[in-house]
Amino acid sequence: xxxxxxxxxxxxxxxxxxxxxxxxxxxxxxxxxxxxxxxxxxxxxxxxxxxxxxxxxxxxxxxxxxxxxxxxxxxxxxxxxxxxxxxxxxxxxxxxxxxxxxxxxxxxxxxxxxxxxxxxxxxxxxxxxxxxxxxxxxxxxxxxxxxxxxxxxxxxxxxxxxxxxxxxxxxxxxxxx
Numbered sequence: 001x002x003x004x005x006x007x008x009x010x011x012x013x014x015x016x017x018x019x020x021x022x023x024x025x026x027x028x029x030x031x032x033x034x035x036x037x038x039x040x041x042x043x044x045x046x047x048x049x050x051x052x053x054x055x056x057x058x059x060x061x062x063x064x065x066x067x068x069x070x071x072x073x074x075x076x077x078x079x080x081x082x083x084x085x086x087x088x089x090x091x092x093x094x095x096x097x098x099x100x101x102x103x104x105x106x107x108x109x110x111x112x113x114x115x116x117x118x119x120x121x122x123x124x125x126x127x128x129x130x131x132x133x134x135x136x137x138x139x140x141x142x143x144x145x146x147x148x149x150x151x152x153x154x155x156x157x158x159x160x161x162x163x164x165x166x167x168x169x170x171x172x173x174x175x176x177x
Contacts, residue, residue: 037108044101051094059087078147085144092137099129124176131169138162 066080099118103126106112106119120126142162149155 034109037104041101041104041109044097044104048094048097048101051090051097055087055090055094058090062087082144082147085140085147089137089140089144092133092140096130096133096137099133100126103129128173128176131172135166135169138166 062080062083102112102114102118103120106114107123107126114120118129120129139162142159145158146155
């Protein structure tokens with residue numbers, strides 16, 4: 001069975017070259033709209049690559065600093081762990097931008113040879129993949145904060161804010177399924 005693009009399923013094609021969504025809204029399809037979406041794809045890829053390179057350079061700096069300023073005390077170890085977690089969080093954000101680029105390309109420009117776990121059939125698929133990564137990034141970010149928590153700062157408020165966001169995302173998933 002041939003897979004259909006969500007634009008084909010959701011819209012009727014009219015002789016004038018435009019499509020009309022079932023909701024009645026019109027939008028242009030064709031080379032111009034694909035070029036505009038391609039700019040978004042290119043922008044997301046540039047952001048992703050920039051963050052990957054920056055994360056790699058920060059990793060090199062962190063390892064170099066850890067080796068040249070080695071200290072075996074617990075506080076130093078916690079700072080190295082927290083910094084490492086923040087670097088991983090940076091890579092997760094880079095992955096989010098990469099998946100956004102792939103998703104936009106897959107949805108609006110052409111089918112791409114993606115692995116099964118990354119197949120994106122519609123915008124809801126893209127949102128679900130992104131929100132899953134946001135939950136992971138938030139948890140990683142909170143873990144980094146918890147490791148470097150100092151008495152006197154209000155970690156509970158930060159944790160409740162993070163938990164509230166994760167719960168809101170979980171409720172979104174729950175209502176969608």
